[in-house]
Amino acid sequence: MKVLSRINSQSTFITSLLSILLGMLIGAIMMVVAGYDPIAAYNALFVSALVQPYDLGETLRTITPLILTGLAVALAFRTGLFNIGVEGQFIVGQLVAIIVGLKLNLPPVLHAVVAVIAGGLAGAVWGLVPGLLKATRGVHEVIISIMMNFIALYLSNALVFHWMSNGADSTPKIMDSASLRIDAVSQMFGGARLHFGLILAILAAFVMYVLVWRTRLGYELRAVGHNPLAAEYAGMSVKRNIILSMMFSGTFAGLAGAGEALGTSGYLAIQPAFTGIGFDGIAVALLGASTPLGVVLASVLFGILTYGGGNMQFEAGVPFEVIRVVFAAIILFVAANVTGRLLGKFSRNKGGDKRA
Template identity: 75%
Template sequence: MQTILSRVLKNSTFITSIISILLGILVGAIMMIMAGYDPILAYNALFASALLQPYDLGETIRTITPLILIGLAVALAFRTGLFNIGVEGQVIVGQLVAVIIGLKLGLPPVLHAVVAIIGGGLAGALWAAVPGLLKAIRGVHEVIVSIMMNFIALNLSNVLIRRWLAQGTDSTPEIPESASIQMDFLSQLFGGARVHVGIFIALVAAFIMYYLLWKTKLGYELRAVGYNPLASEYAGMSVKRNILLSMMISGSFAGIAGAAELLGTSGYQSIQATFTGIGFDGIAVALLGANTPIGVILASILFGVLTYGGGNMQFEAGVPFEVIRVVFAAIILFVAANISGPLVNLFSKRRRDKHRARHLD
């Protein structure tokens, strides 16, 4: 039994994530107590408001949807040895292309939405191809280029909205119903919430990532290049091609996230003074989910519940939403610190001591 438990602790990042979540929540509770709030009341309001009513559950699912896709984008890049910190910009261009297709193309229902989703994914892939290409050909670090691409995406989107798409306002007109991915059935099921087809797209994307990386030759090459580019090149793999493909596939997930969020929730794109931050949340989701599809889904559920419930927590318990951001940060800090390591070492040491004592006897 001890051997099995030791192996579980040593080999599973699930334990690390669970302990990190609990410690993050504990840090948030300590902060609330220090500020004069009741943590039990606050957390009860948070989880109850996010999960117990049909409308709130639907809105929580809507919040989870882009987190899954963006988390997959970051996780896929991580798995292949790249750091795609440009997902925020890829989300923006995905939204931009989706709204352009929605407004400028007159297509039948369903087909219109499908073309807009595909267009958003292609836009994200091409946007991510720039840092991927520079990394592959010139060796320029993808973090630097992708950060710059975020700012280009933000300002390019604002310029196009102001000078071309908007009609004297700070936002585009609302897309026609033919391009929307909202479903009356889902909305009625969740009490009028804005839950949309994007959640199914996100789950399919998680399966695609799993199948691609672990069940195909291309996925093996992508992971191999990430682990050791020199050995992969010696084995006959094209390192440059795989770096570019990895960034483009990652960017396509982010672009689809932006397109789905626009087509399923707001229906229009506004001029943004700054980044939404959702792209950067994807980095935290991927880290907490250990860069695996199922882990990303579970981490997205946690972050979605905390994000939506945290907003209601302000009204019901009077606790500022910034406390939830501290919880996020603490969770990621504990994950990065690999706090399960000392537990594994302690358990292994005790097991060795007992074994040594039996041997001496």
Template identity: 50%
Template sequence: MIRDFLRSRAFGLVIPLIAVAFGLIAGAVIMLLSGNNPIDGYSGLIGGIFGDMYYFGETLRAMTPLILSGLAFAFAFRTGLLNIGVEGQVIVGWFAAVIAGISWDAPGIIHLPTALMAGALAGALWAFVPGILKAKLHVHEVIVSIMMNYIALHVVNSLIRGVFLDTGQRTAFVPDSASLSSEWLQGVTDFSRLHWGFLIALAAAVVMWFLLWKTKKGFEFRAVGFNQNASLYAGMNVSGNITSSMSISGAFAGLAGAVSGLGTYGYIEIFNTFTNLGFDGIAVALLGNSSSIGIVLSAFLFGGLSEGSGNMQAAAGVAPELVEIIIALIIFFVASSYLIRWIYKRLDSIRKGEK
């Protein structure tokens, strides 16, 4: 019975909930040990998410790029690849979208889609490099994609500093024709920074689900990720599918950067360090079991924890760093669940071998 449960779909649905519960319980214990009241702390956290339309709008705004960066990692993961370069792809997508926004003028119906496409294309091209190296030379994509995070950070900083610097440490603001800002969404959420990128992120989640599970190409992507030799024997283009998978993954990541640049900020500045949108997206995908609906819910949790942490400090005196600890513990418990399942499968296979 235990073996059947570990292999079932229910296990993948239950484990994230258990991980979140354990993370919150561990956070409560830490609050008690530090002299804080966990009930007051979590009440402040919930108030910082749902207590006001402004807070709720900011939570939706914070989860928007996390949905897209989570989809980026999940798409690659579902096709047998580990795209650890999501962060670099977010940065180049952010840069390309903003530069496309400030470099020329056009009607909004042309300008905004072009800027978004520039961001997605930049992310796709950045992910194409580890994809083609994996497909043609069998270079592990984890190593290459990690290295390209640093290349993206420093190349973009150099270009901003040397070519596109406008005021202080940033570029000029994108014009209204290339902005995702929405007066209607801001009005509904009491003038939060929520923008149209939120709807783009939700649409992207539907696109990933449809592409992977409802199309022939999606079946090929998943088949190649599951078994390259069997896919090659079946007549599939293994190297082409690997490259395409990484590029599509990078496009999602580039779009995450684009909605941040065109929506939340309206510019790009010199980065002192990584944005962490890409790294957080990996955690979002793992907690969401790499499914579209799971990623949306996971991104809401992460966005809520991020935005509600300030209210925890104001309402209960809890240090906002505690939220980072809770997130880390949630990821730890999720990773532990996968480790437990792997150990059980290994022991089960050994037991069967002895028989």
């Protein structure tokens, strides 16, 4: 079994790697057709994201919420659920963390810890609603979680405008005691907005690994995802595991929102549209094959492309939309399993040649 698992992991890694290369190839073809130099563009993208201390710090800051939202989607995937409501859970995590950062007066470390925990719990509550309706009424989680995204967005905007800022477009800055940023760390990276949320994200990946693959509860979650009827026949509570899965998933998303609010911005503004970070988590989970390590690696790639793509516009003159096309192409290849099918066909042909 261990050998089969290792072979499957290697195959998944190769498939993801080839999907990335094909996606970047699609982007390069688009650049050539549009009259841009793809070599100069990709060079500007990776150099601007990794070489200078400030850019490296900002890249790591961009990676941080992607890890957590990717874990949120991946955990739901592992239990047979599609939590497309990660965006809304991210937003309420931001909202509640900012409320705690503004309204409570606590000692420095304790204040930040309480704000982060509150953000995670808010995400869990937001994930509870679609999980509960799925488990008790059979309502598809995609429909409910999409609706919850809009409720989260407009609730956040209403509270910011009418309660937290007295008619302004953004809230005041949170108290310094609730901030996740440390000046010494920021100065090491040239003033970048790097914060302790990155450590939180890495710890969350480890927690997901232990929860899903090293505990009885994790075994039940995976069993329900593979075959709910068989899991129920074995004495597992399918309803309980569906609810817990969505709550755990929402917790990761809420932590992502809390980290962004307390570490990156320090305030909450009225948002005319979704942040997109929760939706990017879907792409991260797909590319990372819904494993903690895969999610971290996929987040690194998407973080580099996101931050470096913004600088690519100025240094190479290539529109940022090209990077979004690369994102879309990578996910298309992963979702359609194009490279996996090609590899399988190649291996079968190679095996046939040997038998001949």
